[in-house]
Amino acid sequence: MVKERITLAEKYVEYAEGLDTRKSCSLFNRAVKVMPGGASSHGQCYPVFNPYPLGFERGKGSRIWDLDGNEYLDYVLAMGPLIHGHAHPKLIEAVREQLEKGTMFAVLHDKEVDLAEKVCRMTGMDMVRFSNSGAEATMTAVRLARGHTGKNKIIKFEGAYHGGNDYFLFGGGATASAGSPTSMSKTPSSWGIPEETAKNTLLVKWNDAESLEKVARRNRDDLAAIISEPVLMNIGTVPPEDGFLELIRELCDKNDALFILDEVITGFRLAKGGAQEYFDIKADITTYAKALGAGFPISAIAGRRRVMEDLVPGKVFHAGTYNANPLAVVAALASLTELERPGTYPNLKKVGDALQAGLERAVEQTKTTAIVQGIGPGGCQLYFTKLKKIRDYNDYLTTDGGKYLKMHRKLLKEGVYFHPQQYEHLFVSTRHTEEDVDSAVSHVEKTLREI
Numbered sequence: 427m428v429k430e431r432i433t434l435a436e437k438y439v440e441y442a443e444g445l446d447t448r449k450s451c452s453l454f455n456r457a458v459k460v461m462p463g464g465a466s467s468h469g470q471c472y473p474v475f476n477p478y479p480l481g482f483e484r485g486k487g488s489r490i491w492d493l494d495g496n497e498y499l500d501y502v503l504a505m506g507p508l509i510h511g512h513a514h515p516k517l518i519e520a521v522r523e524q525l526e527k528g529t530m531f532a533v534l535h536d537k538e539v540d541l542a543e544k545v546c547r548m549t550g551m552d553m554v555r556f557s558n559s560g561a562e563a564t565m566t567a568v569r570l571a572r573g574h575t576g577k578n579k580i581i582k583f584e585g586a587y588h589g590g591n592d593y594f595l596f597g598g599g600a601t602a603s604a605g606s607p608t609s610m611s612k613t614p615s616s617w618g619i620p621e622e623t624a625k626n627t628l629l630v631k632w633n634d635a636e637s638l639e640k641v642a643r644r645n646r647d648d649l650a651a652i653i654s655e656p657v658l659m660n661i662g663t664v665p666p667e668d669g670f671l672e673l674i675r676e677l678c679d680k681n682d683a684l685f686i687l688d689e690v691i692t693g694f695r696l697a698k699g700g701a702q703e704y705f706d707i708k709a710d711i712t713t714y715a716k717a718l719g720a721g722f723p724i725s726a727i728a729g730r731r732r733v734m735e736d737l738v739p740g741k742v743f744h745a746g747t748y749n750a751n752p753l754a755v756v757a758a759l760a761s762l763t764e765l766e767r768p769g770t771y772p773n774l775k776k777v778g779d780a781l782q783a784g785l786e787r788a789v790e791q792t793k794t795t796a797i798v799q800g801i802g803p804g805g806c807q808l809y810f811t812k813l814k815k816i817r818d819y820n821d822y823l824t825t826d827g828g829k830y831l832k833m834h835r836k837l838l839k840e841g842v843y844f845h846p847q848q849y850e851h852l853f854v855s856t857r858h859t860e861e862d863v864d865s866a867v868s869h870v871e872k873t874l875r876e877i
Contacts (some may be wrong), residue, residue, distance in 0.1 A: 446494050465830065481493040504721060505845070509774075510856050521757050530748075538752075549712065556724060558724060558754075568591075569743070570727070570734075575684060582629060585658055585661045597629040633681060662809060687713070690713055726765060774855075777858050782867075788867055791871060795810065797810060805851040812824075837869060
């Protein structure tokens, strides 16, 4: 497969008609020879980006420029972290000042405590520990839940993605493709995962209250936690049905399990207090990452004091040399400070709602067989489907990913950057304007008429 990609990339392959991306093609040709798949993440390489990923040179505010100088309105935002857009001056200033003071200490520093206090105040959580990525945070959250309860099993929802840890790579998520079979058989999404790993991961369909109750009751004696995104954000954007998150909370209480809310994507984006504030729900452990660092590598495991106090030497293990490194910490402080400014969240919601409503109009006016689902500032997605609603992973698997990729390529020519895969989603930042949204929507409408 890699050899085929090298052969293909040695000649210029047109990405979209009339769009010159020769330098991106050349970069991929170099990368694939020295990096498996041509990237450092499965989510950044072929075939996710087909025929090759665009190489970007710089970004500013709501816009991004590729290596060939093509300018795009960016609605991917590095797959979510850039809640303040590209190169926000306050974040740049904070990091520049810290660079002069030191880049690493690997011990407690004052800004780390400032950030911990701010995270606890904004989220209502009692205590917090910092890490570097969302995957590290969710891995630690599950270990903490198992250590605290003395039990082993976790319930994960089909189609949810919680990072690349062995016990999460079952039941689809970001690695799945529309048109592929359902993964309720618990076939792992990767080679190298021991068969015995699957026995402690219990799969349940999202928004299926009856199945969730049955599985929780049947496994209550060894059920450590139910882990869930508040909105499934790796099969597009699939919100919970009324009462579903409340049911998770109820079942955790009833079965002596912990509720882990994975807010790696929704945290500090849906509201100041994240999905817990937005949905008025309280988890035992919550994980944060993307919008927290706003483009810098930092994550957080936050929770109730009685649980978090087990995350200490001699009990539940958690460590990392780069945890709470000063550069990421000051960037996170600057990001959260900007988010706390009056009017920030109402404006973010206004622009996010405008994007969703505009896409819905474009679908309606072009009589396209598609729907739009979203959750305001949390993100939205356009699905090519005959269904009226995407409720779960099986619904998502019926969507037309080929048509979405075609739309993505045509939009690039129009100067609009959407992710090429329907399982991702469209984001706005605090730097996007209603004019940006109007521009994108007009190009989407034009593109839908063409395809």
